[in-house]
Amino acid sequence: xxxxxxxxxxxxxxxxxxxxxxxxxxxxxxxxxxxxxxxxxxxxxxxxxxxxxxxxxxxxxxxxxxxxxxxxxxxxxxxxxxxxxxxxx
Numbered sequence: 001x002x003x004x005x006x007x008x009x010x011x012x013x014x015x016x017x018x019x020x021x022x023x024x025x026x027x028x029x030x031x032x033x034x035x036x037x038x039x040x041x042x043x044x045x046x047x048x049x050x051x052x053x054x055x056x057x058x059x060x061x062x063x064x065x066x067x068x069x070x071x072x073x074x075x076x077x078x079x080x081x082x083x084x085x086x087x088x089x
Contacts, residue, residue, distance in 0.1 A: 071078060
């Protein structure tokens with residue numbers, strides 16, 4: 001049996017020879033030339049993203065509405081700074 005304190009789990013106690021360079025601190029250059037995704041899978045992904053965005057917009061709108069009401073209650077002079085958009089007729 002081997003002593004568990006002398007080995008790191010998952011590496012089997014094998015270390016790289018000291019003459020190999022270490023690239024841990026340097027980024028590795030890579031170029032993506034092509035992504036092969038079937039059209040139907042890509043279409044379904046974007047449809048799911050659109051359907052997920054609808055409730056997220058409702059939640060975001062509710063959060064912004066609540067934040068606006070809280071700001072108006074603590075800083076009532078901000079009401080005078082509202083931008084009023086009016087359509088003629």
